[in-house]
Amino acid sequence: MAIDAFAPDTAAAAPRVALSEPRVVRLVLIAVALGFLVLFLVVPLVVVFSEALAGGVATYLASLTEPDALAAIRLTLLTAAIAVPLNLVFGVAAAWCIARFEFVGKSVLTTLIDLPFSVSPVISGLVYVLLFGLHGWLGPWLQAHDVKIIFAVPGIVLATIFVTFPFVARELIPLMQEQGSEEEEAAIVLGASGWQTFRRVTLPKIKWGLLYGVLLCNARAMGEFGAVSVVSGHIRGETNTMPLHVEILYNEYNMVAAFAVASLLALLALVTLVAKALLEWRYADELAATRRH
Amino acid sequence: MRIDIHAITKRFGTYTALDGVDLQIGEGELVALLGPSGSGKTTLLRIIAGLETADAGRILFAGEDALRRHPRDRQVGFVFQHYALFRHMTVFDNVAFGLQVRPRSQRPPKADIARRVHELLRLVQLDWTADRYPSQLSGGQRQRIALARALAIEPRVLLLDEPFGALDARVRKDLRRWLRDLHDSMGITSVFVTHDQEEALELADRVVVMNHGRIEQVGTPGAVYREPASAFVYDFLGDANRIECLIDGGQARLAGGGTPLGGVTGHAGPATVYVRPHDIDLLPGGGEGTAGTVRRVYEVGPLVRAEVDWNGTTLEVALPPERQETPLRAGDAVRVVVHRGLVFPKERPAGAEPLHLVPFRGGAVAGVGRRA
Amino acid sequence: MAGLLLRAGSWRKPSVLPGFGLALGFTVTYLSLIVLIPLAALVAGAAGLGWEGFLAVATGPRVVAAFKVSFGTAFVAACLNAVFGLVVAWVLVRYDFPGRRVVDALVDLPFALPTAVAGIALTALYAPNGWIGALLEPMGITVAFTPLGIIVALTFVGLPFVVRTVEPVLQDLEAEQEEAAAVLGAGRTRTFLRVILPAILPALLTGFALAFARAVGEYGSVIFIAGNLPMVSEIVPLLIVIRLEQYDYAGATAIAALMLAASFALLLVINLLQSWMRSRHGH
Numbered sequence: 001m002a003i004d005a006f007a008p009d010t011a012a013a014a015p016r017v018a019l020s021e022p023r024v025v026r027l028v029l030i031a032v033a034l035g036f037l038v039l040f041l042v043v044p045l046v047v048v049f050s051e052a053l054a055g056g057v058a059t060y061l062a063s064l065t066e067p068d069a070l071a072a073i074r075l076t077l078l079t080a081a082i083a084v085p086l087n088l089v090f091g092v093a094a095a096w097c098i099a100r101f102e103f104v105g106k107s108v109l110t111t112l113i114d115l116p117f118s119v120s121p122v123i124s125g126l127v128y129v130l131l132f133g134l135h136g137w138l139g140p141w142l143q144a145h146d147v148k149i150i151f152a153v154p155g156i157v158l159a160t161i162f163v164t165f166p167f168v169a170r171e172l173i174p175l176m177q178e179q180g181s182e183e184e185e186a187a188i189v190l191g192a193s194g195w196q197t198f199r200r201v202t203l204p205k206i207k208w209g210l211l212y213g214v215l216l217c218n219a220r221a222m223g224e225f226g227a228v229s230v231v232s233g234h235i236r237g238e239t240n241t242m243p244l245h246v247e248i249l250y251n252e253y254n255m256v257a258a259f260a261v262a263s264l265l266a267l268l269a270l271v272t273l274v275a276k277a278l279l280e281w282r283y284a285d286e287l288a289a290t291r292r293h
Numbered sequence: 294m295r296i297d298i299h300a301i302t303k304r305f306g307t308y309t310a311l312d313g314v315d316l317q318i319g320e321g322e323l324v325a326l327l328g329p330s331g332s333g334k335t336t337l338l339r340i341i342a343g344l345e346t347a348d349a350g351r352i353l354f355a356g357e358d359a360l361r362r363h364p365r366d367r368q369v370g371f372v373f374q375h376y377a378l379f380r381h382m383t384v385f386d387n388v389a390f391g392l393q394v395r396p397r398s399q400r401p402p403k404a405d406i407a408r409r410v411h412e413l414l415r416l417v418q419l420d421w422t423a424d425r426y427p428s429q430l431s432g433g434q435r436q437r438i439a440l441a442r443a444l445a446i447e448p449r450v451l452l453l454d455e456p457f458g459a460l461d462a463r464v465r466k467d468l469r470r471w472l473r474d475l476h477d478s479m480g481i482t483s484v485f486v487t488h489d490q491e492e493a494l495e496l497a498d499r500v501v502v503m504n505h506g507r508i509e510q511v512g513t514p515g516a517v518y519r520e521p522a523s524a525f526v527y528d529f530l531g532d533a534n535r536i537e538c539l540i541d542g543g544q545a546r547l548a549g550g551g552t553p554l555g556g557v558t559g560h561a562g563p564a565t566v567y568v569r570p571h572d573i574d575l576l577p578g579g580g581e582g583t584a585g586t587v588r589r590v591y592e593v594g595p596l597v598r599a600e601v602d603w604n605g606t607t608l609e610v611a612l613p614p615e616r617q618e619t620p621l622r623a624g625d626a627v628r629v630v631v632h633r634g635l636v637f638p639k640e641r642p643a644g645a646e647p648l649h650l651v652p653f654r655g656g657a658v659a660g661v662g663r664r665a
Numbered sequence: 666m667a668g669l670l671l672r673a674g675s676w677r678k679p680s681v682l683p684g685f686g687l688a689l690g691f692t693v694t695y696l697s698l699i700v701l702i703p704l705a706a707l708v709a710g711a712a713g714l715g716w717e718g719f720l721a722v723a724t725g726p727r728v729v730a731a732f733k734v735s736f737g738t739a740f741v742a743a744c745l746n747a748v749f750g751l752v753v754a755w756v757l758v759r760y761d762f763p764g765r766r767v768v769d770a771l772v773d774l775p776f777a778l779p780t781a782v783a784g785i786a787l788t789a790l791y792a793p794n795g796w797i798g799a800l801l802e803p804m805g806i807t808v809a810f811t812p813l814g815i816i817v818a819l820t821f822v823g824l825p826f827v828v829r830t831v832e833p834v835l836q837d838l839e840a841e842q843e844e845a846a847a848v849l850g851a852g853r854t855r856t857f858l859r860v861i862l863p864a865i866l867p868a869l870l871t872g873f874a875l876a877f878a879r880a881v882g883e884y885g886s887v888i889f890i891a892g893n894l895p896m897v898s899e900i901v902p903l904l905i906v907i908r909l910e911q912y913d914y915a916g917a918t919a920i921a922a923l924m925l926a927a928s929f930a931l932l933l934v935i936n937l938l939q940s941w942m943r944s945r946h947g948h
Contacts, residue, residue: 021853022853025853026760029752029755029756029760030756030760030762032749032752033749033752033753033755033756033757033768034756034768036749036752036753037753037768037771037772039797040820040821040824041771041772041774041775041821041824042771043790043796043797044783044786044787044790044821045774045778045786047786047789047790047795047796048782048785048786051786051789086695089691090691090692090695090696093687093688093689093691093692093695094688094692094696096684096685096688097685097688097689097692100680100682100685101677101678101680101682101685101689102677102678102680103676103677103678103685103689104676104677105676109692109693109696111932111936112696112700112701113696114932115700115704115932116700118878118882118928118929118931118932118935119704119882119925119928120881120882120883120884120901120902120905120921120924120928121882121883121884121885121902122882122884122902122903122905122906122921123707123882123902123905123921123924123925126707126905126909126917126918126921127703127704127706127707128703129909130703130706130707130710130914130918131702131703131706133914135912135914136706137706158699161699162699162700162703165699165700181680181682182373182375182377183377183378183379183380184682185344185371185373185377185681185682186371186373186377186378186379186442187379187390187394188344188364188365188681188682189342189343189344189364189365189367189369189370189371189681190390190391190394190442190443190445190446191365191366191391191394191395191446192365192390192391192394193365193394193683194682194683194684196394197682197683198684200379200390200394201379204379204381204382205380205381216776216777219776219777222779223777223778223779223780223781223782224779225779225780225781225884225885226780226883226884226885226902229884229885229906230906230909242779243779243780243781243782243885244781246781246782246785247781247889250785250889255789258785259785259789262779262781262782262785262786265778265779265781265782266778266782268777269774269777269778269779269782270777272777273770273771273773273774273777274770276770276773276777277766277769277770281766343681344681345679346679363681364681
């Protein structure tokens with residue numbers, strides 16, 4: 001009898017009979033999926049922490065507290081602290097005009113906002129070198145006025161803003177489009193001013209979506225490598241962000257130190273994933289439909 | 294407050310949503326804007342509220358130009374089709390919103406706001422929901438909260454967009470009566486949009502029937518139902534049979550032959566006779582020229598409906614209760630008696646009014662028109 | 666007065682909501698300063714080389730080889746992701762097993778993990794003395810420092826795309842359709858091939874294209890594991906960096922412009938696929 005093949009996995013969830021595969025097929029598929037994910041996601045993650053702690057906890061902590069590592073951590077935090085709020089304000093402004101108004105050129109604008117995602121990170125850095133570098137369009141003028149952008153912090157911040165540009169906007173636009181304008185219209189008819197409408201009606205509706213976008217934006221801002229690498233100049237203690245510092249240590253065969261700094265970034269990634277999962281689970285209704293699953 | 298609407302026109306691209314609409318709404322009236330989707334009724338409502346701008350025309354609130362005012366300052370209560378309750382605020386905060394956002398100088402003290410909100414919640418019989426969120430309420434409850442919120446700002450006019458559209462049939466009926474009572478006790482000039490003719494006829498003081506951005510007819514429910522100004526209004530306000538015919542010498546000659554319908558006045562020429570299903574009677578036994586064949590009989594609650602093949606036209610007939618004692622069966626031959634109908638000429642007489650209306654009275658067979 | 670302000674020009678539909686001018690002004694200015702002007706500088710720089718100069722760079726053997734490596738490895742990685750991504754999405758949507766939620770959340774790891782970290786971790790794993798490399802070595806398979814290593818890194822970075830585009834479509838698939846197929850006598854395999862697969866095909870292709878586009882431009886995770894041997898395992902983004910470090914701005918600009926053109930072409934394809942997907946599923 002084939003009854004066993006259709007037996008539900010759990011008593012609670014009785015799958016529709018016509019929709020289930022034989023048990024063997026199910027088990028094989030689950031095994032393939034999990035095997036693939038373990039091989040490509042879990043093992044690399046484990047190896048980061050294992051290599052980082054290969055020299056013991058003391059060495060691990062020493063690698064994190066040496067001055068160049070601390071400088072890299074500071075620069076990474078500073079970069080994110082500038083790039084994320086700017087892109088947050090941009091994201092809200094962009095979503096407000098795209099999701100709340102009808103105007104000519106709207107779809108072009110929407111496409112342009114996503115542009116940085118389709119550009120190689122190396123090119124994201126390169127464009128600023130071409131603009132502000134010594135041989136760039138504005139290079140001579142900048143040098144004459146003693147302003148350093150490339151191989152300095154401003155270049156790193158600019159490149160980071162570029163690669164994290166769409167995160168908040170692309171989360172908010174579908175969310176606000178889906179929510180529609182009726183509540184805002186209701187607020188206006190009830191006598192609320194524009195600012196009151198935004199602060200008391202719009203903002204509370206989008207706050208979790210906003211946080212979601214900020215979370216992803218921040219993870220990318222702190223972890224960006226390619227774009228920042230091109231504009232940084234790799235000056236230890238000055239223009240090295242954490243990912244760049246990892247590269248330098250790795251190339252110097254200082255594996256423990258490289259993986260120690262990398263483990264901090266991996267931790268950031270894990271925290272981001274947990275926070276993201278919590279948001280998706282707890283506030284599914286207040287995230288854009290594309291984020292719900 | 295009196296509302297005067299003059300020649301309001303609105304286009305969306307090449308599509309004309311409103312085409313020179315004129316309408317006067319009297320103080321304290323409850324008016325229904327009735328029409329199919331795309332007739333412009335919701336657009337008109339949103340223009341009155343200021344949520345949409347008109348391309349041309351004027352709207353006067355108590356004689357004063359309303360279009361110059363921002364919707365914020367129009368003192369309009371608007372109930373949205375899907376309520377548009379602020380989902381992250383409690384019911385209390387939803388109702389209080391309009392008072393809380395007033396400029397500091399005009400804002401009532403907190404205690405007054407609370408008192409007013411609870412008054413309104415009692416009015417809509419939902420005082421116990423103050424601390425709940427909209428998502429915890431049923432559709433009918435949300436409806437009433439949306440109404441309370443709109444009333445909080447003491448509106449001079451109340452506008453409701455498909456107020457019962459999203460509710461199931463039972464709740465809709467209850468809420469309809471309740472809204473009528475509420476209107477009678479408060480007397481705020483109110484306009485509501487609906488596509489449901491029964492709702493409009495039951496609830497409104499006057500019904501405005503709209504089609505393709507124009508007003509087809511304005512009148513009391515009784516007037517628009519009994520004396521529809523156009524074939525569209527007749528058709529929209531209830532089920533109708535259409536019978537093609539030729540008007541000649543006070544008679545309507547049916548396209549399919551048979552005895553002409555008598556008692557018709559008006560212009561000669563091709564026309565369509567519109568007949569309501571309950572204005573047709575079926576008598577036992579066929580006769581020359583009036584014979585029909587019953588195709589199908591079905592019961593809808595207390596009513597018995599029949600489809601009858603009559604000279605090539607399929608008629609929909611609703612049988613009166615007293616006729617149900619001698620049950621009909623499919624295949625029966627019957628005598629068809631048309632008690633009442635309206636004749637709409639196909640060709641407009643040159644120079645005459647747009648649509649010449651010819652009321653038609655009389656049965657197909659003289660002397661049988663019991664209810665005519 | 667306020668009412669008059671609502672009457673805007675014909676290029677936008679009037680609305681009662683405020684702040685359009687301010688929001689749009691800021692959006693366009695910021696977009697121009699951060700994205701459009703810098704990208705325009707790149708295009709202008711490439712145009713400044715002239716057709717001859719541009720071709721000279723673009724047809725150089727090392728450049729052609731790099732493009733072959735980048736697109737070839739990206740294609741293989743995207744194919745792997747399409748197959749395994751579909752299995753992962755299927756399992757996550759259709760089956761219940763312990764830890765399903767955790768697995769679901771973990772799929773996004775490549776989005777969250779900095780590419781440099783992924784790069785050194787994968788290198789450590791697949792190096793001849795690494796956990797996996799040591800297993801493969803006796804079989805004569807070398808992953809690290811070969812194009813195979815690039816494929817591994819690109820499979821990692823592209824992993825979430827297929828899963829995340831297919832998942833919602835699979836979720837919204839009406840069970841009735843499959844039941845109808847079953848009632849009409851189709852077996853499970855037939856139902857999958859004739860009913861399910863056609864329904865998710867647009868999403869699958871979109872996910873494939875997204876993974877491919879991401880892989881083509883990827884830099885951080887690849888350079889550690891690739892070995893970066895010119896003509897063999899050197900990817901285009903790395904070649905741009907190398908030219909830049911040699912102060913060969915013209916060369917870097919020309920290669921980057923080519924890459925940019927390829928990215929835009931891919932973006933166009935993805936947009937078309939997505940509108941196809943929307944017309945199918947409404948999202």
